[in-house]
Amino acid sequence: MKFTIAREEEYIPKWRDNDKEDEPIMFVLRHLNSVEREGLLNISFDEDGKPRFKADNIRALRVGVKRIDNMIVNGQTISKVTEYLDLPGVHELTMEIGSKIISMNAIRSEEEAKNSP
Numbered sequence: 208m209k210f211t212i213a214r215e216e217e218y219i220p221k222w223r224d225n226d227k228e229d230e231p232i233m234f235v236l237r238h239l240n241s242v243e244r245e246g247l248l249n250i251s252f253d254e255d256g257k258p259r260f261k262a263d264n265i266r267a268l269r270v271g272v273k274r275i276d277n278m279i280v281n282g283q284t285i286s287k288v289t290e291y292l293d294l295p296g297v298h299e300l301t302m303e304i305g306s307k308i309i310s311m312n313a314i315r316s317e318e319e320a321k322n323s324p
Contacts, residue, residue, distance in 0.1 A: 213238050215273055218307050222300040234304055235274040239312045243270045247309050264305025268292065271308035 218234045225231045239247075249261045272288040285291050292301075 216311065218304070220300055220303050220307075222303055230277045232278045233276040234272055234307075235276070236271050236304075236308055236311065237273045239270060239308075244312050247312070262305055262309055264301050264309075265292065267305040267308040268301060271312070272304065 215235055215237050218236050219226050219231045220234065222232075247263055247267050249263060251259050251261070253259055268288050268291070272291070275286050275288070275291055278285040278291070280294060283290075285294070291297070
C-alpha cells in the first residue's frame with residue numbers, strides 16, 4: 208500500500224486580529240507522531256465520575272511548532288518556540304496555538320477515519 212502523510216501545515220492565528228494583517232504572524236506546525244502526541248490531553252475524573260480533559264498547551268507548542276514567521280516583538284524577531292515561550296502577554300495566543308496543534312493531531316474514531324479521503 209502506498210500513501211502520503213502530511214508533515215506540517217501553516218497556521219495564521221486569529222489572536223488580536225492577526226489574520227487581518229498584511230503580514231500576519233504565521234506558525235508552521237508539525238503533525239506529530241504517536242510518541243509526541245502522548246500526554247497532550249490529560250484526563251481526570253470528577254467526584255461524579257465524569258471525565259475532565261486538560262490540554263497541555265505548552266507541551267503542544269514545544270513539540271508541535273516548527274517555526275514562527277513574521278513575529279517581531281520590541282524590535283526582535285521571534286522565530287523559535289523557545290524565544291516565544293519566554294514572552295509575557297501571549298497566554299491567549301499560546302492557548303490558540305496549543306488547541307490548533309492538539310486538534311490537528313487528534314485521534315480519529317474508526318468511523319471518521321473510514322469516511323475521510
